[in-house]
Amino acid sequence: MNQNFPNYKETRVGFKDSEPTIMIHNGSGYPLSSPRRDNYATCAIIVKMIEEMDQELITAGEEIQKLVAVTGVDAGTIRSRLRGEQFENKGVVKTGTTNPVSALAGMLSTKSGRRYFAIFNHRWAGLSSSPLRAFQNRVARKLMSDFGGGEAFDYTPKSIYPVDELMSEQ
Numbered sequence: 001m002n003q004n005f006p007n008y009k010e011t012r013v014g015f016k017d018s019e020p021t022i023m024i025h026n027g028s029g030y031p032l033s034s035p036r037r038d039n040y041a042t043c044a045i046i047v048k049m050i051e052e053m054d055q056e057l058i059t060a061g062e063e064i065q066k067l068v069a070v071t072g073v074d075a076g077t078i079r080s081r082l083r084g085e086q087f088e089n090k091g092v093v094k095t096g097t098t099n100p101v102s103a104l105a106g107m108l109s110t111k112s113g114r115r116y117f118a119i120f121n122h123r124w125a126g127l128s129s130s131p132l133r134a135f136q137n138r139v140a141r142k143l144m145s146d147f148g149g150g151e152a153f154d155y156t157p158k159s160i161y162p163v164d165e166l167m168s169e170q
Contacts, residue, residue: 038098043118046105051116054107064107065153068092071108073157081137086144089152093140095133100124102132104140110147117143 022041054064069078072088077095081104093106105118119139121132 043105043120046118047116050105050107050118051114054114054116063153063155064092065089065155068094068106070153070155070157073155075157081133082140086141086149089155090144090149091140092153097129102129102136104133104136108140108143108147109150109153110144111150112147113150115143115147 022045023037024039024041057064057067069076069092070089071078071082071091071093072084078093081095082091082093087108091106091108093104096103096105100123101120102123103118103120106116108115108117117140119136121135123129123132
């Protein structure tokens with residue numbers, strides 16, 4: 001652990017030695033059965049996971065933008081967020097919202113290299129996730145502003161289900 005993640009202890013603020021820093025019960029975070037068991041992790045752990053995944057993909061001759069939503073061009077939960085030339089084809093992000101958390105994590109291509117980030121917001125009763133998403137977008141814009149937008153990815157969005165091909169066959 002220390003070889004791959006030398007600051008591991010610092011990421012465990014608030015965790016007992018007997019508690020894991022990350023807990024993944026299922027991919028969505030939603031409970032599969034009772035009682036509810038939430039996924040959890042620290043931002044530092046998620047940032048490290050994204051960075052290591054990116055590096056492993058590069059080593060294997062692959063690209064993270066083929067696996068994770070690309071800002072400014074892809075559909076899904078990111079389609080209306082982080083838009084404009086500043087972000088177009090210059091970031092990969094994963095969103096997540098489950099009661100009571102909203103999250104945005106990913107990587108931005110900047111003039112000073114790849115910048116990995118994770119933002120987790122806890123909302124209180126009665127507050128919608130919209131202000132949390134707006135805050136996350138502001139943080140991402142600040143990162144791009146501070147570090148400058150880098151090279152755009154060589155990426156063209158593709159439909160997972162080739163509807164265009166199937167429709168042209170008929």
